[in-house]
Amino acid sequence: MTRKLSYDLLAYAAFAAVIFWLVPTLYAYDGFELNTFARYLSLAIVAMALALSWGTAGLLNLGQAATFGIGSYAMAMHLKLRASDGLPDFMGWNNVDTLPWLWVPFESLTFTLLAGLLLPAAVGGIIAIFMFRARIAGVFVAVITLAFLVAFQLLVIEQQGLTGGQNGLTGLAPLNLFGWSVDTYSVGFYYLVAACLMAALTIGIYVSHSKFGLILRAIREDAERTRFFGYNVSSFETMVFCISAALAGWAGMLYTLVLEFASPTYMSVSFSLAIVIWVAVGGRESVIAAAIGAIIVNALEGRLSDVFVEGWNLMLGVTFVLVVIFMPRGLFGLVTYLAGAGSRLRQSRQDSPKTSAPIGSAPHAQGGR
């Protein structure tokens, strides 16, 4: 247990060194390039949030994009109000005369930042209470969250006067963060996003190594048994859903800042499943691995989709199928398997040749969930 924590902390330190030092150096502190990378980092946050609920507690949330979208719209609403004096322009086109009550509190930055975390958490919590009180598990969690996502996206597109409909919210002002006007193409902004990612990872590692995380893993392995031990399974599941949703909302806020608009495509089924793909590629059991998976897939997409405009999606699909079949635990599984193989090799050299090391932890044998 503690040994695994030390590995995680090592990976955490290495990851921090890469994104704080190596990446900016490689891009020669060029703000434009770093803006692209900041986009990957904000997506890494939503990926690690999914890894918390899916990898740790075994709850596959296919509606992660909904909470991500709430966060991104919260930020966009604030910036839109800053950009327009009086009524935002699209409301005029939709015959909305007065600022809707839903928009009024977003004048305040503090409220926006809080809402970007707490609104998604509340929505995630309500869905979670609704599902987990009835002991819904497995595939049904995936179906309910998927249905919710579809309904939510439709609702956002339908409410044109409130959300800008299909166009989303564009023409946003730069964020004024306590006197610092955030330029998204600056090195400072990159460090802001990187710091947010590291903070999110800190929460993730803390959660997965605490007793709370242990109980979540117990629920993943056998919810019924955990219940018989006297744990209130549904409240633990609800809790992890709330945390995951809040982190997704946080990621959404940063994503709006990076791209300078919010769009209903952030809540599409394919975006939500893309998040699942990143986590699966990186490895759902570790928050750091999930974050790395998101960065790798998106960085590859950024590079390869320029070269192979048409073929990129095909490659993504093929890679993903191969990962699911041959590396069910993702890159994380591959790394731990190789490390395990290395230490077994050393051990079997030290031991007498009669007692060969037990070979029981091949990644293919375990990825059951």
Next chain:
Amino acid sequence: MDVLFNQLFSGLSMASILLVIALGLAIIYGSMGVINLAHGEFVMLGAYATWAMQTYFGFSILVALPFVFLAVALVGWIIELVIVRRLYRRPLDTILATWGIGIILQQAVRLGIGAESRFVKGPGILDGNVVIGNVVMSNYRIFVILFSIGVLAATWALMTKTEFGMKLRAVIQNRGISECYGIEASRVYSLTFAYGAGLAGIAGALITPLYSTIPTMGTSLVVDAFLVVIVGGLGSLIGAAAAAVMIGEVTAVFSMVMNDTLGRIAVLGCIILLIRFRPRGLFPETVRR
């Protein structure tokens, strides 16, 4: 009142196409526990196969139907052999793998045929309408409804009256024991998957005159079909049929009372509630597992 009947009728024709899609999905899920998110892409392939046959050979939809069934079933059979077979022990992972397959199929069609939408003419003999009072029913839609009832009956007969169906039911109940009795479970699974894919292909062919054929048409259909399967109760054919009709009609009525989008949202809300309170569906299978 006439508006209501017209709406109910078009709801019924949508429901029957949904039924054919959901039947394939229900068989695949019910028998092997595979959640096939590529099912919508099978529908899309069926639609494109119909388009290709009409464009290059001049076949009408009615003539093309059996060929489309065989072609898409073949695609499904290959996918089962190469990919799905390896995932029977990991049901949640099948969601991910089949989504990947869906991306591949969608992009392959986009690269091979193009992203612009294609149009398929309805069959000539089914032009025209049946008019009762003020209710106008197009012959093609009536045909679709009757045909899907036929597909349901055929599937039911296949499951209960044939040797293949008996083997399939045996494998569903207990794979190990069935294999001891000499049933080749893996062969049964491949054929079942192929049959389910073929049904999706038929649905794709039927839908072409009513829907525009584009590479992304499958994504929204698969979500609906999947909800039908869950609402109906896993593995239950009658349940899938009842759920398809219900969802189709409720969507039609809600769309009339509110508007299309709000109607769909309301239906999704009802479905979520239903899954919450009856997670095993309206007509749960009472088979011992």
